[in-house]
Amino acid sequence: MDMLPHANCIIMEHRLVSGLNLRQVDVFRAVMKFETVTAAASALGSSQPTVTREILRLETTVGFTLFDRRRQRLHPTARALKLYHAIEQAYAGLDHINNSLHRMRTADGEILQISSLPTFAQSLLPEAVSRLQRETPGVTVEIDSGDPRNQSPISGFNFDLGLIEGDYDESTTEVIHLATFQQVCLIPRGHELANARGPLRLHDLDGQSFISLGPKDPYRLILDKMLDEAGVSRRIPVIIQSANAACEMVAQGLGITIVNPLTALSHAGDRAVLRPFFPDAKFVVSALHPVDRPWVDSAGKLVEHLKAVCAEVNARLKTYSDAA
Template identity: 50%
Template structure:
């Protein structure tokens, strides 16, 4: 048996034969001929020192070792297939690819509408959306987004950051809750009320905690969830009340969620990140314009509902 490593061409021939089931189909997929594929498979078997196929009734039947090898080859090709697929998308895109990284609170509220408006104006545009925190990336690990949507303010030097809009947190409850009859709510209104919090590290949970601590109000800290959407679902089930961002809250109003102004008012900041060392995508400015207008519309809705 040779000690030399097998080459990529041999791996491709083996993979194609396993994938398509016959030498003829493998040859067609690789743009080769049947005799060439047969000859190369025979050389591969001699090279590695064990048979990969049994010849039965003019057909190739994979051996047990061939099946195990194929699993490993497939795993190795996943990354290459993803790269090739991305290249195809880049080539087929009539204009450019805009990549957006967004916290779920925005990806599930204002971002879809902004993309719909952008697509209407630029139907040839290709977009990619990932619901991850853009702040978890850095210039060291490598940015993979053109626009990042985050809550709060970002002050690192590796990305340009600007505040897109400042909203106010709102109190939420089911329609049959006693607090639903109030015009607005203050900390003392939550005394001994079941309260559903955001995650322990959420910056807006911490700001709300400070308000209640200063008011010396004791709530029943019944549940907590990392997701504002999950909090809304729990509130709708009658499990408690909460204080969250108004964008997510508004999206649940049609399901029966009641929103109330909370005093003292607590800011909810929506910021945009743009990596400094990443090429600028022209359509990113258009998307930000749509996002800004949608935020203005949401703000107007909140004002009309006496929530800001």
């Protein structure tokens, strides 16, 4: 970076004054970003002496040296790098606000914000959103693939509708039951259990290669407990967090798995067979709505489409049960 003149005359001892102004922030950011006073001045449409003065004033304002001056060059100090990081975070927040404003200005109608577990973003939402768009063409749907329960009610839920598995007991949200499904077994085509008659039972898993979900998955914990109580032992060659990935492992012939039917249905076909499983392990799908967030019309419409899609999925699953 270009050397600033008179740098040695700066005395910083306990001279903190009022906070930074926007001009100082812009100049500092430009010097850090473009690495020389010359380039920063050009980017700002200013002159080198002006930028130099602003940097000196900035150092006086903050009360410590931001640049080491060596061999006619400026080298950012550790404090300068930390300040730059904080400023960039602030600009990122401002960019987020501006992007949100832009989306609101350009949207033809409502903006519906959804926070959904990945399973539902890949299975239920595509069809439900398609129906919503046909019914309400102007709506813009923003989907965040995360667990809405991880958002803090203190800082505020940032969604109009959240999709979760199971129930949820929290006064900050309204819980809407969408559907209850039965967990199913996905089996590689050609496997000895693929053509067995009737629902699969716990003892059918004894000695089988089993693709297991992660150790903290609530449905794995339930299944493990049932198998332990029944004295059933499995071989577990793969443990994986994602139900979708577990199904793909099954399709590769690595073993069988028990997962939610929404995910299993998308993998049933040439490489894998879907079979009902007993005892019935319920898989509940719920929608969440923050009670302090006004309802948007499109959220209510999407809930109805989700219920319809869930009912259709349950009807498809019944054909597998009947066939078994």
